[in-house]
Amino acid sequence: MKVKLFSVLAEKIGPSIDLNLPDQFKSQDVLNQIKELHPDYANVLDQSLVAVNEEYTNDQDIKLESVDEIAIIPPVSGG
Amino acid sequence: MSIVKIVEEPIDVAGLTESLMHDEYGGIDTFIGTIRQFTDEVETEKIEYTTYKNMAEKEMHKLANIVLDKGMDVVMVHRVGELALGEVAVFIGVAAPHRAEAFENCQMLIDTLKKTVPIWKKEYDKDKIRWGGLGE
Numbered sequence: 001m002k003v004k005l006f007s008v009l010a011e012k013i014g015p016s017i018d019l020n021l022p023d024q025f026k027s028q029d030v031l032n033q034i035k036e037l038h039p040d041y042a043n044v045l046d047q048s049l050v051a052v053n054e055e056y057t058n059d060q061d062i063k064l065e066s067v068d069e070i071a072i073i074p075p076v077s078g079g
Numbered sequence: 080m081s082i083v084k085i086v087e088e089p090i091d092v093a094g095l096t097e098s099l100m101h102d103e104y105g106g107i108d109t110f111i112g113t114i115r116q117f118t119d120e121v122e123t124e125k126i127e128y129t130t131y132k133n134m135a136e137k138e139m140h141k142l143a144n145i146v147l148d149k150g151m152d153v154v155m156v157h158r159v160g161e162l163a164l165g166e167v168a169v170f171i172g173v174a175a176p177h178r179a180e181a182f183e184n185c186q187m188l189i190d191t192l193k194k195t196v197p198i199w200k201k202e203y204d205k206d207k208i209r210w211g212g213l214g215e
Contacts, residue, residue, distance in 0.1 A: 004131070006129060006130075006131050006197065006199060007129060007199035007201075007210060007212075008199075008201075008210045008213065010129070011201075044213060047212075047213065051131070051134055051197070054131075054133055054134040054137055055134075055137075056195075071131055071134070073131070073197050074199065074210075074212065074213070075211075075212030075213060076193070076194070076195065076196060076197050076198060076199060076212055077193070077198070077199050077200045077210075077211025077212035078128065078130075078135075078157055078168075078169065078192060078193060078196050078197075078198030078199070078200070079112050079157075079168065079169050079189060079192055079193040079198075
């Protein structure tokens, strides 16, 4: 599953990262997988949220089959 | 009538303000966010904004709808790309029957946008590059 990246993560890692996600997972699992691959950005990932189908998730169970798009949202800073 | 979007071109402040003028509204409050040169001793040269556009516009519509549902008119426009000092990054406007609601809802919109809408700034300062939201 391609996970979209933005801001500092996109610039340092790339616009997306390929992860092997199980049939059911939580947002923290996604962040942890990226942390393992890119430990240098653990600090950013610890502050990031996960969006599924363009909506923020909290700690609910996410079913892979319901995911069209998944993205990591670092702390936002618009305005 | 409301205008809610992310743009790459310069924001037309006069045109957006004009769009909020209707006979039923007596109070219009606008917030204009621009690129500031100094933050304490740090000197900024330019800011590059990026976004997760579809989600950002969705989140902006959610906020705008809160105010539209109260019978007011709303403009929320954020610019992305590279912005120079003094350029307008964001325009928020609320037209309401009376001023108190206009002030209150305009502040709510910009305060919440800064917390929830996926837009990021990369600040090019004289001493180094800073990523907004992450601190040092």
